[in-house]
Amino acid sequence: MYELAILARGGVLLTVWALAAGWPPGRLAARLRRDGWQRICRGAWAVPGKETDWRVRETALQLLRPRRVAGHGTAARLHRIELLTAPATPAGSAAPAGSAAPARSRASLPPEDVCLRRGLRTTTAARTVADLIRTCGSREEAVVAADSALSRRVVDGVRRDPLVRYEELVAQLSVRRPGAPRARAWLPLTDPAAGSPAETVARLRMADTGLVPECQPPLRTPEGRVLHPDFLFRTVGLAVEVEGYAYHGTRRAHERDVARFNALQSCPEVRRVLRFTAREVFTRPDRMTAAVRAALADLDR
Template identity: 40%
Template sequence: MKDEDWIALRPGAWAEPKTAVDPGLRLKAAQLLHPELVVSHRTSARLWRIETWEGGAPTGGADGPVDFTDPLLTSRRRLTGVHVHHLPLADTDVETMGRHRLRITSVARTLGDLLRSGPRDDALVAVESALTQRRFAETPRSPLITPTALADALAAPLLGGTRARQWLTLVDLGAGSPAETLARLRMRDAGLRPETQAEVRTRGGRRPGHGPLQRDRALPRGPPPPPLPGHGRLPPPVPHAAGDPAGAVRVQGVRLDSLSHPLAGKKP
């Protein structure tokens, strides 16, 4: 078939010559060979235009293994480039998408699977993306699900459900990107209490910037922290000026306890 220019999609599946092959067609080929499989987890998230974070980088393409769920618990063969999850699916957990008529897990089930399987940071990046408006290729995408609907989806008695419901309490709808979600979670793990999308203003009305803000801890000494993958390096720590109190923090050279911000002057 190669001699006749047929295109190999995966072992046992070929497309006619000159066929425009896209990731959806390759997924459909796998489903035609194994009709029990349903696109799920991170692969489903990408198709729903939900941001994920794998291996330290935001993902949105089709590189790497793809995820399917086998609700019949029958597929035990190893499939090249495929990660098969053996989980039950209700009829309401499965939808049909796109011109290839892919069978895919619903938004609620997709997020539930990511929360139940972890890791935490990857799952919360996806959850906060789905719950908020995001932009893909300059096109706005509205929120895909409500917090209430997601909480209802996590009520199912599945493995990992208790931990998933605990992680759901960490969601912040103020996050506007995967990097913001990760920054907030790392700050929280360090014992800080960041305020998402904090607006800082000087008494003169100037706005030095936005982002997760922690008022009551001094900036760390030593070398600057490593950058988040795919993002610029954070600025180096700003030395405290003479006369600053021990817990003072400076942002762009301005001491926070001199700002007209609701966090200024508050203790932890």
Template identity: 50%
Template sequence: MTGDGTSLRALADAQGGVVLTAQALAGGWTRGRLSRFLAAEGWTRVRPGVWLVPGREVGPAELLWTHQLLRPELVASHWSAALLHGVEIRPVDRVEFTRAGGGAVAGAGAVTGATLHRLPLEPGEVTRVAGLRATTIARTMADLLRAGPRDDVLVAVDSALSWRHGGAAGARGSRRPPLTTLDAIGRALTAAPSLRGARVAAWWLAMADPRAGSPAETVARLRMHDAGLCPETQVMLVVPDSGRRVYPDFLFRPQGVAVETEGYAWHGSRAQHQRDVIRFNDLAACPEVRRVLRFTTADVYHRPAMMIRDIRNALG
């Protein structure tokens, strides 16, 4: 950096839009000229000594960059690491770090507003995601399993284990592969069996399902599990006339009841809606299926008692 605006912006772009006053001064700026430049250009002060490029808002990623630039020993972990890895999670309004090596952090003010975990962390459990140092996906899932809460954590674990459709409406044209495996998460858990919550974490991991296709599907499965209902998940059925394969979210085979959950709140196109209709008709045509129940995301999250009641009634 040579003390000019272009170089300052380039540095910020390489750091998630964030730049430190100390970095600018080391690059040839004076405090007075830097202050005038930042004010004239409309940079946002994230905290004393940290600036964000114009046109960006301060969000979780920007806060992660801020803290990690100030304290390079901090490693993004737990929900923050899950977000970086691209795991489907509920919105989280905090940033989380684990300090490499554990122990206290000198100058604790540098982590104000962040959750700091003091846990043992091996070099092999740290990777780089989007430029930031973060716990590996397997270690991240292990940390979440130990910390809870169960439903949110299993939504994240199922997402990490399964193929997922991309796009806000679950577009079929984009799928990302699984991010990790059950064995890898299990090894991450057993690497530190004495950590608090390890036993419960193992129980919860046994409830994960790599075949889950959406957060709503995971939560529906958990609601059924809590109610003592144990359907098959994502079992392959063959449509007699066409030979097409169809995979109901849940199947109670003895009763011939298939249960479908809407993984996303809205079908974004007529083509997606048409595929949904074809899928419903294919399910109904399978000899193993006598009745199909469909529940929306809102039903799963906000009306689970109704969902369980309807399933029980259908099962007779």
């Protein structure tokens, strides 16, 4: 009989592999328990000491079901598409959802909607975003996912280019599927200039009250440095910044942010800067919009 660790693939062992290699069922179970193997799901185990995170679980499920294709939240993680979550998320204002979400057989998906991402079968970025927009519970969730895929982002510490083009999403949502009409109505609300989920929500909330600033416009300091404030009301010189939770994780990051704030105030187009935390945007958007309106009225005098 082969040692169990030799039979594992990517840190995952299927019971059927061990049985096929000659391990008796009773002896196999005792050996797995004794050596500290971790049960992922029925018929699949993780090697001792391996963290059984969402990726390991999906790997096991795809090994068990060769026609399985990850979708929705798991596909979003694989593509590094940010989703809207509770404001207490420690790594920022939002992060990809970890649900094991609707996975489908390849037979139920057009071949062009399936790809290999980070070693796992998943729906393409365009199909993933379209599915998320169609099935999400709110406008904010839908637009956050689309903005993330349409823009250049740093997600999970990885810098990536835009994943989809607007036209690809239009094509996906033109297919008759449940939720497509509502999704098509939300699609024009997207903006590839958005830099984070919190910025997307802030933009939507301001638009609800008739506030339509420029998003991420390029400004130049007297020293020639180019900055991109999150929002700018150019006619009165009001810049609005939305700060995620991760930005002040270290002393150096905090110092960089303070320097950026001072530099932004030196831009000729800027007369005042308002700053809001992601938590304020998510939990008290009315306060944010009221503060913006008050500043606009004050600057317009």
